[in-house]
Amino acid sequence: MYYSLKKRGNNILRFVLINYKSHLKLSFVIILLVLISILAIIAPFLPIDEPTKTDMFNTNAPPSYEHWFGTDENGMDVFSRTINAARYDLVIAITAVLIGSIIGTILGATAGYIGGLFENIIERFAEMIQGFPYILFGMLIYMMIGGGEAALIIVVIVYNLPFYAKLVRSEVKSLKNVPFVQAAICAGIKPYMIVFRHLIPNALPAIFGQFPLSAASAIRFIAALSFLGLGLPPPTPEWGSMIQIGANSIIFGKWWVSGFPGLALFFVVWVLNSLGMSLQVYFGKES
Amino acid sequence: MALLKIEDLKLDIENSNQNSHILHGVNLLINKRDRLGLVGESGSGKTMTMRTVIQLLPKKTKIISGKVIYQNQNLLQKTEEEMEKIRGREISVIFQDATSALNPVYPIGKQISDIYLRHKGRDKKKALEETVNILRRVGFPKPSESVKAFPHELSGGMCQRAIIAMALMCSPKLLIADEPTTGLDVTIQNQVIDLILDVIKGKDVAFVFISHDIGMVTKACSKVAVMYAGHIVETCTAQRILKKPLHPYTKGLVRCYKTIIGKRMVYIRGSAPELIKTISGCPFEPRCDVAMDICKRQKPKSIQVEKEHWVTCHKWNN
Numbered sequence: 001m002y003y004s005l006k007k008r009g010n011n012i013l014r015f016v017l018i019n020y021k022s023h024l025k026l027s028f029v030i031i032l033l034v035l036i037s038i039l040a041i042i043a044p045f046l047p048i049d050e051p052t053k054t055d056m057f058n059t060n061a062p063p064s065y066e067h068w069f070g071t072d073e074n075g076m077d078v079f080s081r082t083i084n085a086a087r088y089d090l091v092i093a094i095t096a097v098l099i100g101s102i103i104g105t106i107l108g109a110t111a112g113y114i115g116g117l118f119e120n121i122i123e124r125f126a127e128m129i130q131g132f133p134y135i136l137f138g139m140l141i142y143m144m145i146g147g148g149e150a151a152l153i154i155v156v157i158v159y160n161l162p163f164y165a166k167l168v169r170s171e172v173k174s175l176k177n178v179p180f181v182q183a184a185i186c187a188g189i190k191p192y193m194i195v196f197r198h199l200i201p202n203a204l205p206a207i208f209g210q211f212p213l214s215a216a217s218a219i220r221f222i223a224a225l226s227f228l229g230l231g232l233p234p235p236t237p238e239w240g241s242m243i244q245i246g247a248n249s250i251i252f253g254k255w256w257v258s259g260f261p262g263l264a265l266f267f268v269v270w271v272l273n274s275l276g277m278s279l280q281v282y283f284g285k286e287s
Numbered sequence: 288m289a290l291l292k293i294e295d296l297k298l299d300i301e302n303s304n305q306n307s308h309i310l311h312g313v314n315l316l317i318n319k320r321d322r323l324g325l326v327g328e329s330g331s332g333k334t335m336t337m338r339t340v341i342q343l344l345p346k347k348t349k350i351i352s353g354k355v356i357y358q359n360q361n362l363l364q365k366t367e368e369e370m371e372k373i374r375g376r377e378i379s380v381i382f383q384d385a386t387s388a389l390n391p392v393y394p395i396g397k398q399i400s401d402i403y404l405r406h407k408g409r410d411k412k413k414a415l416e417e418t419v420n421i422l423r424r425v426g427f428p429k430p431s432e433s434v435k436a437f438p439h440e441l442s443g444g445m446c447q448r449a450i451i452a453m454a455l456m457c458s459p460k461l462l463i464a465d466e467p468t469t470g471l472d473v474t475i476q477n478q479v480i481d482l483i484l485d486v487i488k489g490k491d492v493a494f495v496f497i498s499h500d501i502g503m504v505t506k507a508c509s510k511v512a513v514m515y516a517g518h519i520v521e522t523c524t525a526q527r528i529l530k531k532p533l534h535p536y537t538k539g540l541v542r543c544y545k546t547i548i549g550k551r552m553v554y555i556r557g558s559a560p561e562l563i564k565t566i567s568g569c570p571f572e573p574r575c576d577v578a579m580d581i582c583k584r585q586k587p588k589s590i591q592v593e594k595e596h597w598v599t600c601h602k603w604n605n
Contacts, residue, residue, distance in 0.1 A: 179388040188375030201392045
């Protein structure tokens with residue numbers, strides 16, 4: 001496991017470009033993700049309606065040449081909103097997972113290295129958080145600081161912490177007995193150096209493989225909380241809240257209002273999940 | 288001049304129901320500039336003895352009694368922070384599997400200079416210089432380029448050289464090589480041992496060579512201690528042990544080593560005793576061809592047969 005990172009991990013993009021034939025799925029998924037990211041970045045500069053521009057004379061209009069995905073009950077263009085929502089969802093998810101995984105990794109590595117009571121406390125705390133329903137926790141945060149990006153980020157961080165702490169702890173536990181770590185201890189290297197120099201870098205492949213999966217589940221968290229009104233407030237384009245707006249009119253045959261953001265959500269989560277899976281195969285191949 | 292003195296070291300591993308006894312009162316004396324070989328079959332406690340010295344014991348081990356005196360200080364009473372300063376600087380270890388004893392994600396130069404930075408000051412330029420110097424000394428052809436090499440780019444022998452460089456970085460007083468040749472080609476085995484001896488030649492370093500290969504040990508060391516089931520059964524000079532082994536176990540080892548090609552293979556019958564049992568007599572008694580009545584009942588004492596030749600056997604007790 002610990003060999004793969006240095007060999008290829010640093011230039012995975014270049015590797016995929018050269019060897020795309022042997023890693024077809026991985027390259028395909030990476031291309032899709034790059035396309036999604038580009039679309040999200042250039043969304044505000046595209047010649048389409050503003051995502052929050054209302055058109056009171058054209059509400060709940062079906063998909064047409066003018067409005068590709070139709071309009072919602074406020075007359076806002078669903079296509080523009082779906083694309084712009086990717087900005088919010090992806091940025092919140094990635095920031096939060098990044099912060100959560102960094103803190104979780106450090107906690108987990110320390111717990112795994114020190115062991116004993118400290119490890120037990122971290123473990124039990126992690127289980128406590130994992131056992132708590134995230135929607136309830138989202139409500140709690142909503143009551144404390146109100147909705148918005150900050151609240152979503154906090155919820156996602158808190159639910160990613162225990163996951164990464166546990167993952168890294170188990171990796172570190174097995175790495176601790178690897179000869180080079182023992183050799184470093186024998187050479188009198190200080191414990192914090194051993195954790196940051198030797199243990200965490202060698203646990204990175206496992207973390208990288210997990211990262212897209214966490215981002216996917218974070219996007220689901222964000223959408224679910226926004227759907228319930230605990231996340232981003234409605235005028236902001238966000239898949240969860242967009243689905244909620246259209247949810248009541250589906251039975252009247254107006255499927256496009258929640259259908260398209262739902263499809264976009266499904267697509268992005270699928271891409272991220274496949275990326276995670278193929279990354280795990282990619283990193284696991286040499287172990 | 289005694290550098291390291293191990294006195295009556297007893298070590299147990301605590302299991303849930305029964306303790307296994309690893310060391311039964313090991314006595315060992317290592318002088319300055321000594322080259323001592325520690326021989327014995329696997330499970331005889333060679334590695335455990337040396338791990339006690341550097342205080343790097345696995346969990347659940349318990350030191351029952353004994354002292355490890357290094358330059359008039361008992362290492363067993365040191366705290367972890369004090370030990371960190373001794374490890375690497377005063378006592379360093381060469382591990383057996385070279386390729387896995389180096390961190391795969393960092394170049395070797397960084398790993399070697401880390402040790403310098405830890406023990407000898409914070410000047411990074413100086414550390415790099417010293418690293419290049421030591422790599423040249425252990426025989427890297429282009430040391431200033433090899434500094435940037437990753438372990439997977441090096442062959443097994445080169446990795447072993449890098450490990451030796453790491454161990455010698457801070458010019459330790461005691462160098463412990465824990466089966467440094469296991470897993471290497473026979474041709475490289477001799478090279479590695481020669482290299483270690485060459486590098487420490489003329490330096491103020493004592494060298495402990497742990498191995499199960501009595502031939503290798505006698506080539507490399509001046510003194511040999513033979514361990515069996517947590518006891519030191521014989522201590523002797525290297526030349527003498529091949530010519531005149533006294534303890535039946537040592538005799539067996541030497542006979543195995545001297546097996547002539549074409550003839551029937553020689554081995555010591557039976558196997559090492561279970562660690563859980565408490566041994567009341569001589570530990571080698573069940574496998575011994577010349578065992579007497581007293582061997583079952585009483586533990587033999589260490590007897591000095593000649594200058595620098597001790598043996599722990601009832602047969603010589605007269």
